Every structure is written in C-alpha cells, then in structure tokens.
Amino acid sequence: MAQLTLKNIKKSFGDTSVLHGISLDVMDGEFISLVGQSGCGKSTLLRIIAGLEQPDSGDVLIDGKSMLDAAPKDRNIAMVFQDYALYPHMSVGENMAMPLVMAKLPLYARLPVMRRITPAGRNAQPEIRAGVEKVAKQLRIDHLLDRKPAQLSGGQRQRVALGRALVRDPQTFLMDEPLSNLDAKLRVQVRTEITELHASSGLTFVYVTHDQVEAMTMSSRVALLQTGRLLQVGTPNDLFADPDTLDVAQFIGSPEINITVGESQNGQVIIGETALPIALNTTGPIQIGIRPETICIPNVSGLVAAHRAAHGHTLKFEKRLVEDLGPEILIHGAFAHAPENIVRIRAQKSDTYSGVDTFAQGNTLDVKLNLNQLLFFGADGQRLRPDFSTAKRAETV
Amino acid sequence: MADISSPSSVPTWFDRIKPKSFGRFVTTVLLFIGAWIMVFPFIWMISSSLKPTDEVYDADFSLIPRTFKGFENYYAVIFDQPYLIFLMNSMIVCTGILVIQLLTAIPAAYALAKLKFRGSTILFGTVIAAITIPINVTSIPLYIGLVRVGLLDTYFAMMFPFIVSVFAIFLFRQFFRSFPDSIIQAARVDGFSEIEIILRLILPAAVPAIAAFSVFSFVAHWNDLYWPLIVVQSQDKMTATLSMMQYQSMFDTDYGLTYASATVVTAPMVIAFLFARRLFIRGITMTGVKG
Numbered sequence: 001m002a003q004l005t006l007k008n009i010k011k012s013f014g015d016t017s018v019l020h021g022i023s024l025d026v027m028d029g030e031f032i033s034l035v036g037q038s039g040c041g042k043s044t045l046l047r048i049i050a051g052l053e054q055p056d057s058g059d060v061l062i063d064g065k066s067m068l069d070a071a072p073k074d075r076n077i078a079m080v081f082q083d084y085a086l087y088p089h090m091s092v093g094e095n096m097a098m099p100l101v102m103a104k105l106p107l108y109a110r111l112p113v114m115r116r117i118t119p120a121g122r123n124a125q126p127e128i129r130a131g132v133e134k135v136a137k138q139l140r141i142d143h144l145l146d147r148k149p150a151q152l153s154g155g156q157r158q159r160v161a162l163g164r165a166l167v168r169d170p171q172t173f174l175m176d177e178p179l180s181n182l183d184a185k186l187r188v189q190v191r192t193e194i195t196e197l198h199a200s201s202g203l204t205f206v207y208v209t210h211d212q213v214e215a216m217t218m219s220s221r222v223a224l225l226q227t228g229r230l231l232q233v234g235t236p237n238d239l240f241a242d243p244d245t246l247d248v249a250q251f252i253g254s255p256e257i258n259i260t261v262g263e264s265q266n267g268q269v270i271i272g273e274t275a276l277p278i279a280l281n282t283t284g285p286i287q288i289g290i291r292p293e294t295i296c297i298p299n300v301s302g303l304v305a306a307h308r309a310a311h312g313h314t315l316k317f318e319k320r321l322v323e324d325l326g327p328e329i330l331i332h333g334a335f336a337h338a339p340e341n342i343v344r345i346r347a348q349k350s351d352t353y354s355g356v357d358t359f360a361q362g363n364t365l366d367v368k369l370n371l372n373q374l375l376f377f378g379a380d381g382q383r384l385r386p387d388f389s390t391a392k393r394a395e396t397v
Numbered sequence: 398m399a400d401i402s403s404p405s406s407v408p409t410w411f412d413r414i415k416p417k418s419f420g421r422f423v424t425t426v427l428l429f430i431g432a433w434i435m436v437f438p439f440i441w442m443i444s445s446s447l448k449p450t451d452e453v454y455d456a457d458f459s460l461i462p463r464t465f466k467g468f469e470n471y472y473a474v475i476f477d478q479p480y481l482i483f484l485m486n487s488m489i490v491c492t493g494i495l496v497i498q499l500l501t502a503i504p505a506a507y508a509l510a511k512l513k514f515r516g517s518t519i520l521f522g523t524v525i526a527a528i529t530i531p532i533n534v535t536s537i538p539l540y541i542g543l544v545r546v547g548l549l550d551t552y553f554a555m556m557f558p559f560i561v562s563v564f565a566i567f568l569f570r571q572f573f574r575s576f577p578d579s580i581i582q583a584a585r586v587d588g589f590s591e592i593e594i595i596l597r598l599i600l601p602a603a604v605p606a607i608a609a610f611s612v613f614s615f616v617a618h619w620n621d622l623y624w625p626l627i628v629v630q631s632q633d634k635m636t637a638t639l640s641m642m643q644y645q646s647m648f649d650t651d652y653g654l655t656y657a658s659a660t661v662v663t664a665p666m667v668i669a670f671l672f673a674r675r676l677f678i679r680g681i682t683m684t685g686v687k688g
C-alpha cells in the first residue's frame with residue numbers, strides 16, 4: 001500500500017531551473033503517467049521520487065512520511081530504466097537476485113564467497129532462489145536465467161529489468177520510458193503486459209514517457225508536464241476532451257489538434273465568414289481547437305456516416321493532400337479564411353471508399369463543425385468554456 | 398615495382414617476401430630501420446655481457462665476443478650476489494606500490510567520475526596539475542622526511558612516494574565516466590552501497606583499464622633506478638635494477654658484469670611482456686598514451 005504525495009517540488013541544475021514547484025497526489029494502486037516533451041523535467045521528477053536526486057525544496061511523502069532523508073533502497077520502490085540498466089557481467093538470475101541479496105543479507109555475507117560459506121548467506125539462498133524463480137516464471141523468462149544480458153533481445157532485457165524490479169516486492173513501481181528502446185510491434189505487446197502487471201499486482205505505478213499514446217492507453221491518470229510545470233492532471237479522457245489549456249490540447253491527441261483563429265463578440269464566435277452562436281466570457285481574438293476527427297465532410301461519399309453528418313456549421317476547406325492510413329484517411333489542407341494555417345481532417349472510410357476518385361469534385365470542400373466538440377482558448381492559451389445552455393437556445397431559435 | 402618482380406612462374410622464396418609495391422617496399426625498409434633502432438641496444442647489451450671489460454671498450458667492435466666470458470659473467474651475476482633477493486625485493490616493492498595505487502586510485506576516480514559534490518571540478522584540476530610534478534621535485538623533502546622518521550632503507554621508503562598515482566586516478570576517472578549512470582542508479586535503488594557499486598559493478602567492467610595500468614606501473618617501478626638509489630643503503634634491500642650499480646665504482650667499472658646484470662634484470666620484464674603483450678597493446682590504444 002503506497003500513497004505518494006509530492007509537495008511543491010523545486011529543482012534546478014546550476015542556473016537552469018528544471019522543476020518549478022510540482023505538487024501531485026498519487027493514490028494507492030494508481031497508474032499515473034508523467035508525460036511531456038523531452039526536457040520538461042519528468043525524468044528528474046521520477047528520480048526525485050526514487051531518491052536518486054534531492055529536490056532543492058519541497059517534500060516527497062510516501063504513506064504520509066517524508067522520504068527526503070531516506071535512501072532509495074529504504075523507500076520501498078523499484079525502478080525500471082530506459083536502457084534497462086542490467087548489470088552486464090551478471091547472469092539474468094544474478095541480476096534478478098541482487099535486490100534480494102541486498103535486502104536480506106548483512107554486508108559481510110554479501111561478499112562473493114561469503115554468500116556460500118556464512119550461515120546467514122546459506123540460509124537466505126533458498127528463499128532468494130525461490131523469489132527469483134517465481135518472478136521469472138511469471139514473466140516467462142525462467143529459461144533465460146543463466147544467460148548474460150548481452151545475449152538477450154531487447155524485449156527479453158526489458159522483461160529482466162521488470163523482473164529485477166518485481167522481485168523485491170516493492171510498493172511503488174517507477175518506470176522511466178521503459179518502452180522507448182523497443183521496436184514498434186514489441187512496444188504494443190509490452191505495453192499490454194505492463195498494464196496487466198499493474199492490474200494483477202495492484203501496486204502504485206509512476207510511469208514516465210514522452211509518448212502521449214503510451215500515457216493515454218496505460219494510465220488511470222495522466223500528469224502533463226511542460227517546462228517544469230504541471231499543466232493538468234486527470235484521466236486520459238479528461239485531458240483529451242476537456243483540456244485546461246491550449247498546450248494540453250496540443251500535446252494530447254494524434255494527429256495534433258487543429259488550431260484556427262477566430263473572434264468572440266456579442267455572444268458569437270466568428271470563424272472566417274461563419275458566425276457560431278456561442279457565448280464566451282471575452283471579446284476579441286481567440287483560438288479555436290478542432291480535433292481532426294470531429295470535422296465532418298457531408299458531400300463526400302465513401303466515408304462512414306459519422307463523418308458525413310449534415311448538421312453543424314459549414315466552412316470552406318481547401319484540400320491539398322490525402323494520406324491513406326488503411327482504415328482511415330488523413331486530409332491535409334486549410335480553411336479558406338486562413339490558407340497559411342494547415343488543418344488536418346481524419347475520416348474513417350466506408351465500404352464505398354474509392355481512392356482518389358472520392359474527391360473527384362475538386363479541391364474545395366464544404367466541411368461542418370460540431371459546436372459541442374470545439375475547444376476555445378483565449379489569447380493567453382487558457383481554456384474558455386462557453387455557456388452551452390445559451391448556445392443551444394440560440395440554435396433552436 | 399615491375400623491375401623487382403621476377404618473371405618465373407614457379408614461386409620461389411623470394412616471391413613470398415617480395416614487396417607488392419614500391420610503397421610497401423619503403424614501408425618495410427622504414428620498419429626494419431625502426432625495429433633495428435629498438436632492438437640494437439638489447440643486442441649490444443647481450444653481446445657485451447658475454448665479453449670481458451677491455452673488449453667492451455675495443456674500438457674494433459664486433460657482436461660476437463672474441464674472448465668468451467659469458468659463463469663467468471653470468472655466474473658472477475646470478476650466484477655470487479643474492480640475485481633472487483634482488484628479484485624478490487623488486488617484486489615486493491612493485492606489487493606493494495601497485496596494490497596501494499589501485500586501492501587509492503579506484504575509489505578516488507569513482508568519486509571524481511560519478512559522484513556530484515562541491516569542488517569536484519577543482520579537485521580534478523588539482524589531480525591533473527599533480528601529474529605534471531616529477532618525483533625529482535619532491536625527492537629532497539621526501540628524503541629528509543624519511544631520514545627524520547628513521548625509515549630510510551626500508552620497503553616503506555621505496556614505496557612511499559608512489560602509493561598514490563595521480564595518473565591512475567586520471568586514467569580510471571576517464572574510464573569510469575563512460576560507465577552508464579543508469580546502472581549505478583539501479584544499483585542504488587537495489588540497495589548497493591557505494592563501495593559495493595565499485596566492487597561489484599565498476600571493477601568487473603574496468604578490468605582492461607586496471608590491467609593496462611598495472612603493466613605501466615609495474616614496468617615503471619621495476620625499471621626505476623632513481624628512487625631506490627637514494628633511499629636504499631644495504632644490499633639486502635636492493636632492487637634488481639639497483640643491483641646493476643654494484644659493478645660500478647669510482648675507480649673501475651666492470652662493464653661485462655654490468656651488462657650481464659642488466660640482462661638478467663631486464664629478462665623477467667621482457668618475458669612477462671611477451672606473455673602480456675596483448676593486454677599492454679590494448680592498454681596503450683585505449684588510453685592514447687605512448688608506452
């Protein structure tokens with residue numbers, strides 16, 4: 001059982017400030033992802049939790065106890081590193097046994113020969129072996145125990161690293177981009193395995209990644225960091241559908257959310273020539289975020305019905321390039337009112353999709369926007385939430 | 398070159414050694430000259446060790462001795478003086494120096510390479526600066542100090558100036574820096590103490606560096622004449638290299654015996670080098686330092 005609390009963590013390396021006061025509560029048994037671009041401080045934060053770095057100020061609490069003075073080994077954590085960090089000259093079995101040897105044996109009994117000849121060493125040996133074999137079986141690496149890390153594939157090394165972390169029965173699992181050295185296919189597979197591991201173990205997981213897909217698919221909650229600040233913490237759906245800032249909206253979602261400029265005045269939002277009946281608490285230029293999958297193309301056959309919805313507000317769209325992604329297509333282009341601003345539309349194909357002929361009618365398309373799916377941001381990047389009750393009324397009038 | 402090759406179709410001994418091009422021919426000649434420059438002193442040494450003193454001085458030089466005094470010379474060097482004691486002294490001093498050097502340099506190098514602490518840069522700068530100070534500079538204060546504490550003519554006196562090798566600290570620090578930080582961090586999470594990180598993780602990875610340094614250190618102190626000459630007074634503490642000096646006096650030097658002595662003193666290192674050749678060469682290429 002481990003509840004992890006970070007209180008106003010600050011850290012700088014020399015003159016560079018890396019973390020500007022991070023506060024975060026991680027519930028017991030939760031899978032939380034720290035996600036952000038490289039250099040945002042997420043790995044530093046993880047190392048501070050692990051005790052490998054000391055924060056300049058702030059506090060790390062595990063189950064309510066401050067851990068600042070505790071060594072990494074006393075925090076009841078396990079950590080998996082990006083490059084696996086296996087001990088290169090030890091066999092897989094020895095690698096996995098190390099945390100147990102360190103935890104169960106007194107210093108004098110850990111020395112190479114002493115482990116076999118001292119009573120303490122001999123007594124602990126069966127327990128250590130049993131612990132290693134149990135975890136090895138669970139991760140299906142029990143046939144590899146005699147090999148050296150150099151003789152293993154990337155996926156196998158990853159499993160050994162997981163095993164070494166699991167074997168000491170930690171309460172908190174810290175992972176620093178554990179999948180980034182795997183190829184794409186293996187990544188998806190190990191991703192599922194880690195999620196299953198979390199479900200079956202019930203441990204608290206803190207997972208660092210720069211890949212928003214990993215963060216979204218695996219975690220119960222996602223904490224998005226940018227330049228040392230926590231932008232938003234929430235469930236994957238919260239961050240996707242209800243972002244607090246433009247930065248969050250842009251980071252989450254692939255392909256990236258489309259941003260176009262508009263203006264808010266007199267209870268209306270103007271995009272190009274089109275006036276949308278949306279009342280925002282501001283007047284002046286705003287930014288409008290439109291997810292690529294929410295733009296409908298009503299006049300094109302060959303797309304599934306959801307993408308041909310007739311309701312909504314029409315905009316003119318200049319098509320420039322169509323990418324075929326298999327089950328769906330990605331259309332690159334721009335709205336007629338802002339031709340320099342690239343807009344992407346993702347639409348699902350239907351049975352009648354006929355390749356290039358689908359767009360035989362030309363490059364200018366009428367597209368429709370669904371008001372409920374638009375995200376509005378002020379000039380400062382903060383989310384502006386419209387009052388939908390008034391908007392709906394305006395629509396029905 | 399075309400004029401070098403013979404047109405015969407049957408391969409002769411010459412075909413096997415003939416150069417493939419003029420460039421190769423020049424290279425081979427240059428290598429021959431280089432090898433001769435390196436080997437000639439050894440040949441001279443061995444040749445002179447078989448001669449009586451007056452023939453060593455002979456203007457009419459020949460490699461083959463006219464009066465063969467080899468047996469007498471070598472017998473005198475090996476049996477008339479405690480040759481094995483000298484060898485043992487050299488072994489004790491060199492091994493002692495090496496062991497303490499490793500014991501001091503490896504933790505220091507680890508701290509400089511991998512631990513973050515205030516002043517580490519200045520400390521490392523000091524190490525670099527200390528490399529530039531030769532033993533000759535500190536020898537007088539060291540000597541006076543050893544006289545004051547009455548430790549002259551001991552093994553301790555022979556080892557003392559060399560027990561901390563700044564070169565070793567520098568060499569190991571550079572080597573340890575390439576050791577992945579994440580493995581050290583993983584070890585800390587797993588509960589290793591810093592000493593255990595060095596013993597269990599860094600040392601096994603540093604075997605090539607340690608082997609290379611050991612060869613450097615051992616050879617350097619085996620061949621060292623300067624410091625033993627200063628602090629050793631009695632024959633039973635003489636190192637092998639120092640023992641050569643016995644045949645020189647103010648009035649007379651027996652060169653035949655001196656050369657024979659030089660031969661038997663050099664021999665163990667040459668033989669050891671032949672066996673450890675590969676390690677030694679790897680050490681040189683690794684550090685980029687000329688031997």
